[in-house]
Amino acid sequence: MTLDQSEVRVGLLGAIAVAALATLPLFSQGYYLSLGVNLMLYAALCTAWTLFSGPTHYISLATAAFFGLGTYTVGLWVDHVPFFVLVLGGGLVAAVLAGLVGAATLRLSGVYFVIFTLGLAELVRQLVSWTQTKVSTRMGLYVFTDFTEVHIYWMLLALTVAVFVTGWLIGRSKLGFAMKIIGNDETVARHVGIDTARAKIILFMISGAFIGIAGAISAPRYAYIEPPSAFNPMISFLVVIMALLGGTKRLWGPLVGVIPFTILFDQVSAQFPNHTPIVMGLAFLAIVYLLPDGVTGRLEQMRARMKRSEKTVGGEKVA
Amino acid sequence: MSAILSVDRAQKKFGGLVAVNDVSFDVREGELLGLIGPNGSGKTTMLNLISGALRPSAGEIRLKGERISGHAAHHIARQGVARTFQLVRILPSMTAEENVVAGAVFARNRLWGKDAHALAQTLLARVGLEGRADMPVAAMTYIDQKRIELARALASDPRVLLLDEWLAGLNPSELQIGIALIDDLRREGRTIIMVEHVMDAIRTLCDRCVVMNTGTKIAEGDVAEVLSDAEVVRAYLGDDDDA
Numbered sequence: 001m002t003l004d005q006s007e008v009r010v011g012l013l014g015a016i017a018v019a020a021l022a023t024l025p026l027f028s029q030g031y032y033l034s035l036g037v038n039l040m041l042y043a044a045l046c047t048a049w050t051l052f053s054g055p056t057h058y059i060s061l062a063t064a065a066f067f068g069l070g071t072y073t074v075g076l077w078v079d080h081v082p083f084f085v086l087v088l089g090g091g092l093v094a095a096v097l098a099g100l101v102g103a104a105t106l107r108l109s110g111v112y113f114v115i116f117t118l119g120l121a122e123l124v125r126q127l128v129s130w131t132q133t134k135v136s137t138r139m140g141l142y143v144f145t146d147f148t149e150v151h152i153y154w155m156l157l158a159l160t161v162a163v164f165v166t167g168w169l170i171g172r173s174k175l176g177f178a179m180k181i182i183g184n185d186e187t188v189a190r191h192v193g194i195d196t197a198r199a200k201i202i203l204f205m206i207s208g209a210f211i212g213i214a215g216a217i218s219a220p221r222y223a224y225i226e227p228p229s230a231f232n233p234m235i236s237f238l239v240v241i242m243a244l245l246g247g248t249k250r251l252w253g254p255l256v257g258v259i260p261f262t263i264l265f266d267q268v269s270a271q272f273p274n275h276t277p278i279v280m281g282l283a284f285l286a287i288v289y290l291l292p293d294g295v296t297g298r299l300e301q302m303r304a305r306m307k308r309s310e311k312t313v314g315g316e317k318v319a
Numbered sequence: 320m321s322a323i324l325s326v327d328r329a330q331k332k333f334g335g336l337v338a339v340n341d342v343s344f345d346v347r348e349g350e351l352l353g354l355i356g357p358n359g360s361g362k363t364t365m366l367n368l369i370s371g372a373l374r375p376s377a378g379e380i381r382l383k384g385e386r387i388s389g390h391a392a393h394h395i396a397r398q399g400v401a402r403t404f405q406l407v408r409i410l411p412s413m414t415a416e417e418n419v420v421a422g423a424v425f426a427r428n429r430l431w432g433k434d435a436h437a438l439a440q441t442l443l444a445r446v447g448l449e450g451r452a453d454m455p456v457a458a459m460t461y462i463d464q465k466r467i468e469l470a471r472a473l474a475s476d477p478r479v480l481l482l483d484e485w486l487a488g489l490n491p492s493e494l495q496i497g498i499a500l501i502d503d504l505r506r507e508g509r510t511i512i513m514v515e516h517v518m519d520a521i522r523t524l525c526d527r528c529v530v531m532n533t534g535t536k537i538a539e540g541d542v543a544e545v546l547s548d549a550e551v552v553r554a555y556l557g558d559d560d561d562a
């Protein structure tokens with residue numbers, strides 16, 4: 001594998017940043033660690049979401065379904081199967097669901113996809129609740145492990161790194177190249193031999209798997225998991241808002257949305273717990289009207305405009 | 320003589336409109352076949368049926384004896400059919416070289432990495448875009464974008480190349496270059512179906528031609544004979560012949 005200079009530089013900076021982030025638990029075990037876990041969770045979720053939604057522009061609201069499946073995989077078998085196997089299992093189960101959803105919907109247009117994924121998350125939640133009342137008398141599952149917040153924080157950090165590395169590998173793979181062509185012109189993509197539906201399904205499965213893994217890693221945090229918390233639709237909406245706020249053109253774009261919004265949301269939920277939907281609604285409106293390409297998209301636009309005004313040549317644009 | 324591509328009673332209906340009506344013809348290996356006819360006669364629709372952009376309502380299309388009609392466009396591309404589009408279709412966010420590489424990776428050729436880029440460089444030079452590999456194609460002129468599209472189609476080393484009015488919109492000197500380029504492809508032994516309104520190009524380049532009018536094939540054969548055919552003349556009467 002060959003790396004160019006900028007890739008080496010980004011890699012080094014990334015490694016330093018990850019090392020610095022990994023030391024957070026040494027400084028704080030209380031509020032800041034808990035905030036750190038939330039930040040890391042949404043960093044992983046939003047980046048994984050962008051892996052698929054960035055290049056395809058499909059808005060998926062199935063995040064809660066994948067997340068909840070991961071959580072439940074751990075909840076169901078944590079007493080019998082090693083935790084790390086369950087983490088992978090959660091990813092696998094989520095990937096299978098993503099594959100099925102993808103095969104059923106990715107030939108449809110974007111609007112149907114949004115509605116379908118929202119309905120799906122709800123359906124999975126209802127199915128899990130219903131099954132649970134049939135086979136057991138309890139509403140939820142106990143998850144007892146030796147993991148503390150610190151462990152969860154480190155695991156989520158590792159997951160975020162894994163998502164970024166995967167995104168970078170996809171970017172230099174045939175799949176990434178295919179997605180770039182599809183994003184430019186889907187008709188051309190098909191005519192140069194790309195099975196566009198298959199490419200999208202694979203990408204959706206990879207994205208879903210990481211979200212499932214995030215759910216599995218988060219399971220020990222809850223101690224007692226129930227469908228309404230594991231499959232909370234709020235997760236899906238928050239991921240969309242944060243990712244779009246940051247911008248999905250670059251894989252690191254969502255981080256720019258995750259950091260301020262997680263902190264803001266944390267404050268709002270602590271002080272005005274009944275007003276969280278208002279904050280989400282306002283954020284949605286603000287993104288749609290003010291920042292359709294997110295913060296990073298806006299910054300890039302501004303940079304491009306500055307470059308263009310510097311250059312005098314090259315005005316011959318063809319329609 | 321063996322046909323590399325056979326169109327067998329192909330039909331395409333759009334609601335009540337029959338855009339292609341029971342059209343049959345064969346294309347021989349290494350042949351340059353002209354597909355001509357007045358505006359709206361169904362030429363582009365015919366190419367769409369061959370490339371898999373549209374599925375025929377009836378009839379069959381075979382490549383080397385294997386049925387390709389009814390398959391998806393990406394499958395047909397992998398079997399070795401490549402095309403350009405009447406309204407040029409480039410990949411605007413990508414460089415010239417990447418645009419051409421796109422043709423080399425997934426279809427018949429299946430090159431990747433260094434090989435694909437080397438081929439793209441060669442093809443860019445061949446279509447007259449040497450040294451422009453890193454240029455964003457969105458900033459290119461119309462003719463250069465058409466060149467990109469041709470290079471992309473060639474990058475898959477297609478068994479059959481479909482050109483939909485590739486020469487349209489070129490000025491007289493560009494037209495000479497364009498004709499020379501297609502002639503070059505023909506000499507190299509490529510099988511080509513060329514939809515064209517430029518009669519000069521049809522006369523100089525084509526081995527044979529098929530004439531369509533309102534969805535039906537009205538003539539087929541030697542270019543000079545076909546163009547003097549009474550029905551063909553009538554079909555074209557009133558239509559501008561820009562040659």
Ligand SMILES: Nc1ncnc2c1ncn2[C@@H]1O[C@H](COP(=O)(O)OP(=O)(O)OP(=O)(O)O)[C@@H](O)[C@H]1O
Pocket residue numbers: 333336338356357358359360361362363364365405
């Ligand atoms: N997707 C479509 N849906 C409905 N009608 C269509 C479609 N594509 C083509 N047609 C109709 O089919 C007929 C044939 O069109 P086509 O584009 O194949 O003609 P053409 O011979 O390529 O014409 P031109 O020389 O103007 O390019 C026209 O009447 C056109 O309006």
Ligand SMILES: [Mg+2]
Pocket residue numbers: 362363364405483
């Ligand atoms: Mg046409």
